[in-house]
Amino acid sequence: MSPRTNDSANLDLETREKPYLDSNELIINMGPQHPATHGVLRVILKLDGEKVLGTECVIGYLHRGVEKIAENRTYTMFNPYVDRMDYVAAVSNGLGYCEAVEKLMNVEAPARAKYIRVILTELNRIASHQLWLGTHALDIGAMTPLFYTFRDREEILKIFEKYCGARLTTHAFRIGGCQYETYAGFEKDVKNFLSFVAPKIDEYETLLTTNRIWLERTKNVGVISAADAIALGVTGPVLRASGVKWDLRKAQPYAAYSEFDFEIPIGTNGDTYDRYLVRMAEIRQSLRIIEQAVNGIPEGPIMAKVPKVIKPPVGEIYHSIEAPKGELGYFIVSDGSTQPYRLRVRPPSFVNLQALDVMVRGLLVADVVAVIGTLDIVLGEVDR
Amino acid sequence: MNPGMNSAFNSGMAPVATPFFFYMLSGLAIVGGLLVITRRNAVHSALALIVTLLAVAGLYLMLYAPFVAGVQIIVYAGGIMVLFLFVIMLVNIERSSKERRFNRMWPVGLAAACALMALFVSAFVKGRALFPDRMMSLPESSNTQQIATMLYGEAGRMGQYTFAFEIASLLLLVAILGAVIMTKKKI
């Protein structure tokens, strides 16, 4: 048992007229140490047999106080911390943060920097989706995709490593642009990766997309309607799978996204299978974006003129990007000093996780696992 | 005793019904039965009952009734006892382990059972001569076929127990329906 004391799960369940067979109504504690909760999520499940009557998420086991740290670090010093939130998509976090501060300072990164950012962020999106696919499939019981996706994700991490020296928490971008010029052969590597990974995506799909068991396990499981999704603030592939064609890369383009031609894949039913299809389609769209970006990457500086000491003017800004998990927003209040007066992160996983309860009611325990997987949460981001 | 029967027995299979196996199996059966009625924990009782059932199945084998032994294992040990364990788990309430094991009328019940036992003892002592010393042999290898013939008949002729067998299947159907209706929350 964890030291946290809120065991009295406040589950607003319909009260029964009679005291019921107590062994049939079960409160199960899933996590924080559980193979399927993707980290240290703890879900208290109230079950009737195997049917879920209600859930309560207990989070915060990975709370590191990122927002408090931000108030005590300079803008530059805080940059690496954002990588530790969604550690699966560290590049996206860094992009959002750098762009938010740039916007606050009213500077703009040079075109070449923007292109490098797009390439790396999209590569990171593919890596994030691959990791999601592997773990999600493992949750549903298919072991093999995990190894396939990790094999291919490795190629992305190799590119990251060659570019900035780090594989996971990359800290690839700086406020005002990029720290590093692309290494010699970067474009070739990326192009090689593109031609390498496209058949691999087909490989995953061969294993899963028409697999009967996969269909049975994911179709009509964890359905969330578009209206519910919007009301619950769900974003990213989860929202798009419900049929809302909304992607910040199109709706409010940032970086260089307005220059690329890509589509927003959407689903129709809002079930786990649609979310799977949407993410697979997103991987392909990302490949398209990367291809365009790497072919059209302009020459020029990679760093805007920013002062050594970053001191944004007094004011506040909200900037958000389309992270692999959804809308990742930074709300920064500056008092004109070198440190943010207040920095708020709008974490997509945190808000998406809230939809879990709506999605799993009336389903079975096995579906809870599938739905947690399909939400694609990273506890580092949920707890911050 | 008919001598012809004896010779049939002797010329048949090798004797499996050695006294050692008989005493071992019947000892297991009786000890298991004792444990069934004395254990506080219902799961322990169930396990003891399984031991008894398997021992009785062994006794059936010794009595050249392999089909009945197979049915005993497959139906009792594999089916009914799993059902019992299932139900014990469903109604597993903690307090039952702290309460009295026996009901308030247990002396009366025990007395009645003892009277029954006395009856049995007297019957066996008095009627000892009724039972032949040697048992007849049954053809083991065609046991299943013969039972099947009695149950279903053969070649266009109805068996002796076909009707009873149909009734038994009806009974089972009714039991299934009854159990489903009884246990379902909402019908």
Added chain:
Amino acid sequence: MPNFVMSYLGSTVTPGEAGNQFWALIYVLIIFTGVSVAVIAMNWIERKALAHFQVRLGPMRVGPHGLLQPFADALKLMLKEDIIPAAADQFVFWVAPLIGLLAAFTVYTVIPFGPSQAVSDMNIGILFMLGVSSLGVLGIVVAGWASNSHYPLIGALRSSAQMVSYEVAMGLAVVSAVLMTSMNEKGTGTLSMIGIVQAQQQQGVWFIFKFFPLGFIAFVIFSIAMIAETNRAPFDMAEAESELTAGYHTEYSGLRWSLFMLAEYAAMIAVSSIAVTLWLGGWMRPFANLLHAPAWDFIFSLFPGLTFGSLAAIAFVGVTRMPAHSFFKIQRIGLAVFAALLGFIALLLLAIAIVGRSADASLAARFNEGIDYVYWFVLKVAVFMYLFIWYRATWPRYRFDQLMRIGWKVLLPISLGVLVVTAIVGVIVS
């Protein structure tokens, strides 16, 4: 040599039937050792095969190509602390794995590896097998209950419901095969395992091809139900690690946990043996009726030796492909020794096949015959074992309600239908 040793050798019935306790005991020991070795080998093969399905190498460090890994695992499990949770029911917790193990191993008494290569030939053989293998569920239920913990309890309830449900479809599929044994002049069927294979021999067809596609459907039903019976993927609800951590054996550790594993693998081999016996002609070699000239017999009797020979060849190729670094010296030697061992066995088998090719009653001929029977039986079972691994690598896991739905609403009606149609066709044909 004492008479009781020699007395059985000339006989063509099982030691149980011949009433020969000595040979029965020897057979029991051989089968026990053989199954244990098979489980160990299966452990290694599963890990290696699964690894290669999943683009990785699998165990490579303990022994050449991880050949000694199962032994290292076994040693580790034996030395590992055996934890009994404080709130568990001590006695039941202790006895549960033994029930499963006992059930899994008792089945082997009636499995016919050959016409006389079985411990006993019960005339209710198949009934006995179904009954005893259904006892395995007791071990699981009781283990889940005794752990006194939620996940094991749910796992136990799931797997008991699952096994009881699939037993029904399984039993009906088996009955349709048993029905096929009675398609002879006298119309006498049999429940004896050996009798079933002999019926296939007499009718000159494996029951999987009999009344095509009826036998095939029954076989497919059985091979689906047997995966569910043994709690393997994609029906491994009971130990679905992503949902119930480890299901009924969550609280088990060390030796007791390994007993569960042993029981699971032994049960896998056992149900595969049933399938092989009922539908795939048991110990019969392929085309036994088509190609029945003595020359063909001789060619087919070379197969065991050739199989071991090719295994030895593979191992030798492995030796040559090992890195030349001195670090691998011991591994190379070890693999070479292993290959040599396999090669020796291959030569021995070939020698026996050549010496014993005359169909007389000499010891070598009988030995050759016995090796053939066991070889074909084990080969067929091995195919099933490989399929088990393949399924596990390919498929996601079914959900519990879907599994029950398949069991009750798909397999049960189909198997009933197959049974009825088989009976009708049988009556029409005879």
Added chain:
Amino acid sequence: MAEEVKSPAPPPPPEGEKKPAAEKPAAAAAPVAPAKPAAPAGPVPVPWTSPLVEKYRSQYGSGLDAQTYLGQNYLTVDRSLIPDILRLLRDEEQFDYCVDITAVHYPKREKQFDVLWILYSFPRNERVRVKTQIADGASIPSSVPIWPTANWLEREVYDMFGIKFDGHPDLKRILLPDGWKGHPLRKDYGILQQDQEWVQINLGIESGQ
């Protein structure tokens, strides 16, 4: 861009926080048009004029103030108008997606907290921030009935700042343990500070640092 006169209502951050460092660049920035991105002074907020603002200003008058900063619009609303404005924004103006709810602490101000709602409208593809000021210890109506997503967001604000939301279905700590004392994102809560007692009791160690 700020080529007009200085907006009547100065942006809240400098108002609440009377830091010299903050005051000086803001004052210096006002007359100069900040054309250069690298200039130390950024743009200043300008009044935000749109039909939406006009409509609500005529309805609520002085309780409402609308501004634009760097192209991002925000409404500064009196605390008493909060539930009405939020509901109207959702129902009439199609701000159907509540992006975030958060707060900022200004310990030196009389009304210590700014509470913010960041809203987005899918049909209009437009963001707006709604901002209000409340005093320490005061509570604010919950917006869970308006947007269900506010549930956890408000819990987090409560957890981090101690701002109470009236009518919230389950207002309790979310990221920190239930028995924790203190609200860490307040400015008076040091970065190394922790609930020593809780750590000792629950984790069995002297200090978590």
Added chain:
Amino acid sequence: MAEITTLHYLVVAAALFVLGVIGVLTRRNVVVVLMSIELILNAVNLNLVAFSRMWGNLHGQVFSIFITVDAAAEAAVGLGILIAFFRNTETINVDEIDLLKW
């Protein structure tokens, strides 16, 4: 050791029968009572099979199969009643199940 006669089996069956009766009459737990009934039925089965052996025909064995069927039906219905009862009264003790309706 002496040869095993029918009487030996009958004695075993009688012992099991009496044990079952004791269980039925004295235990409180309904599940155990039902198990005791299974004991009684088994004792009867054993008698029947022993007699079948004694007379050299199979009627006893057929009857014992019918009794097994009966036992299965009884277990299913009995346990079904038990579950329905437990759901309403939260008890599985015979001496607390003393109302005809609840």
